[in-house]
Amino acid sequence: xxxxxxRSEQETAEQPTVSQSGGDGQAGQEQAASWGxxxxxxPDQQRAGDQQRPGRSENGEARGEQGMPWxxxxxxxxxxxxxxxxxxxxxxxxxxxxPAPPPGASEEEYKWHTYRVYPSGRPxxxxxxxxxxxxxxxxxxxxGLNMGLPEGMVSMILGPSGTGKSVCIKHMVGLLxxxxxxxxxxxxxxxxxxxxxxxxxxxxxxxLFQDGALFGSMNLFDNVAFPLRQHxxxxxxxxxxxxxxRLTEVGLADARxxxxxxxxxxxxxxxxxxxxxxxxxxxxxxxxxxxxxxxVRTALLGELILEIHRDAMEDAKEKQRQHLPTFCxxxxxxxxxxxxxxxxxxxxKGRIVEAGxxxxxxxxxxxxxxxxxxxESEGPLSMD
Numbered sequence: 001x002x003x004x005x006x007r008s009e010q011e012t013a014e015q016p017t018v019s020q021s022g023g024d025g026q027a028g029q030e031q032a033a034s035w036g037x038x039x040x041x042x043p044d045q046q047r048a049g050d051q052q053r054p055g056r057s058e059n060g061e062a063r064g065e066q067g068m069p070w071x072x073x074x075x076x077x078x079x080x081x082x083x084x085x086x087x088x089x090x091x092x093x094x095x096x097x098x099p100a101p102p103p104g105a106s107e108e109e110y111k112w113h114t115y116r117v118y119p120s121g122r123p124x125x126x127x128x129x130x131x132x133x134x135x136x137x138x139x140x141x142x143x144g145l146n147m148g149l150p151e152g153m154v155s156m157i158l159g160p161s162g163t164g165k166s167v168c169i170k171h172m173v174g175l176l177x178x179x180x181x182x183x184x185x186x187x188x189x190x191x192x193x194x195x196x197x198x199x200x201x202x203x204x205x206x207x208l209f210q211d212g213a214l215f216g217s218m219n220l221f222d223n224v225a226f227p228l229r230q231h232x233x234x235x236x237x238x239x240x241x242x243x244x245x246r247l248t249e250v251g252l253a254d255a256r257x258x259x260x261x262x263x264x265x266x267x268x269x270x271x272x273x274x275x276x277x278x279x280x281x282x283x284x285x286x287x288x289x290x291x292x293x294x295x296v297r298t299a300l301l302g303e304l305i306l307e308i309h310r311d312a313m314e315d316a317k318e319k320q321r322q323h324l325p326t327f328c329x330x331x332x333x334x335x336x337x338x339x340x341x342x343x344x345x346x347x348x349k350g351r352i353v354e355a356g357x358x359x360x361x362x363x364x365x366x367x368x369x370x371x372x373x374x375x376e377s378e379g380p381l382s383m384d
Contacts, residue, residue: 109349123151124150124184126326131146149283152313155327186323220252220260226275
């Protein structure tokens with residue numbers, strides 16, 4: 001058993017609470033403005049009301065919500081499925097009829113999409129349900145996406161460039177709304193939330209942007225303290241204690257007074273990570289955190305993600321938080337996926353090809369999955 005597999009078995013039963021990362025200079029102000037606006041909500045977008053929301057039972061109970069997570073969900077369920085089947089591969093969730101291809105697409109285009117979902121043994125913190133999103137007439141990005149991010153795990157969304165991975169993040173936090181379908185966060189429909197609920201829901205998220213997205217006019221300490229000063233009424237002594245704890249976790253305590261232009265690329269990413277954690281988010285999103293890093297620093301960042309997720313799980317169990325900490329990493333780096341992922345969603349042409357625990361995905365017999373996860377030139381994926 002590898003060290004990572006051992007870690008996954010030990011951790012599979014625990015949860016935390018929020019954060020937000022800003023932008024650099026003008027870009028950061030525009031980002032903050034977009035988070036506070038409702039301009040992306042379509043004119044026909046439903047508001048919260050009496051209509052039944054997807055993903056909820058007839059009595060209104062959210063999917064997977066059965067008391068505290070460590071009381072009601074068996075972390076060994078997926079492993080037991082392997083044992084019962086006599087195979088190292090988990091039993092696939094009950095097979096559903098094969099979905100029809102999206103409008104305007106052929107079965108040939110989606111022949112490698114098996115739509116298999118291997119069970120994680122956890123409820124989903126975030127769930128996409130038949131989600132469609134297009135930009136203009138021809139840019140069809142999400143084309144009937146069904147995808148889940150299990151609570152208490154480090155999930156990854158992998159796939160070729162331009163297939164909609166970053167668009168998924170914007171839907172999770174309500175910066176974009178689906179043309180059709182739904183997006184649920186802890187069982188609540190994001191598109192149907194009233195504005196006040198939407199702003200509160202966003203506090204469940206911490207977001208690490210590709211370049212760290214630090215405010216260029218603030219030193220490192222003030223960058224990390226920004227969410228606390230903006231969204232809480234904590235005193236400066238308490239803010240300093242929280243900020244320094246997070247900076248110490250990412251190895252930047254001695255750089256607290258440096259400006260962003262004095263930091264290396266890896267340091268800026270770690271600073272963005274610290275800022276994404278100061279509000280103790282339930283869900284932390286990493287948008288290509290390894291972009292621009294050398295292999296060694298990429299590996300170190302992966303280890304840091306694992307370490308902080310483990311600490312957050314222990315903290316969630318100790319404090320009996322309602323939800324387990326869920327990390328989601330968008331990346332092209334296959335080595336990062338092999339080192340870090342507990343759960344992998346492979347996205348292509350706006351739909352999930354297959355999804356499941358990393359062991360199942362890394363041993364998939366799907367030619368597309370095998371080609372992508374091994375980085376081979378021969379296979380269904382081409383330059384087209």
